Amino acid sequence: MTPPETQGQGIAAAAPNGSPAVSLCVLTKRADYLKAASARRQGTGGFLLQARDRADGNPQSRIGFTASKKIGNAVLRNRAKRRLRALAREVLAPRALPGWDYVLVARPEATVARAYADLRADLEQALLSVHRGRG
Secondary structure (H helix, E strand, O other): OOOOOOOOOHHHOOOOOOOOOOOOEEOOOHHHHHHHHOOEEEEOOOEEEEEEEOOOOOOOOEEEEEOOOOOOOHHHHHHHHHHHHHHHHHHHHHHOOOOEEEEEEEOOOHHHHOOHHHHHHHHHHHHHHHOOOOO
């Protein structure tokens, strides 16, 4: 038997002010990944950022993550994607432009081994480069 919910717990709990957890809409269709791959790209030491303006009138920003078998076994691929998701929540979510798709592609050895602070700096620089000359 589960205890009854009290104020501030369970499903009805409100997120604290300034919570770092920001929901991101994740790309699910292969076609969206292919369109992003043919648009703007910015390589960094830890990953590759692909971005495109959908221009479909929908203001929602979407993000996708890719880690191929070149990264290593399943443990390393999952670790790389976890690190990229954390970066996206922390850096990309507040700076994403409305109506854009972003794909973060893991790089062999670099995404898993690189210091998190360096990955964060890489993403900030890549976003500036991709959005150069735009709002």
